Amino acid sequence: MAKDGVTVNSLLPGFHATERLRSLRGGDWEQVAQEIPAGRVGDPAEFGAFVAFLCSEQAGFVTGAAIPVDGGEYAGLL
Structure with a gap:
């Protein structure tokens, strides 16, 4: 697909200040932040x-990536 200009990437979100996180964690951002x-x-x-960046022309050569957007929360294989 990349040959045709189609890129496929995966974003791996961590904790972001959303209503869903508020419902799960009670909106205590300071406590959640201690884990990040x-x-x-x-x-x-x-x-x-x-x-938006990954959808832009500037990211046209980025494909097949799994990118954590989590403030360093994912520790990998430590």
Whole structure:
């Protein structure tokens, strides 16, 4: 598909300040932020900006990637 200009990527979101997270965690962003190496909960607009970038011409050579957008929360194979 890349030959035809179609790229396929996967974004792996962490905790972002959404209504869903509020319903699951009671809106205590400070407690949730303690679990995230960046020290804060993500802004949904940050996630949206990353999505927009991947949909742009500037990201046309990015394909087959699984990209965490989680403030460093995913520790990998440690």
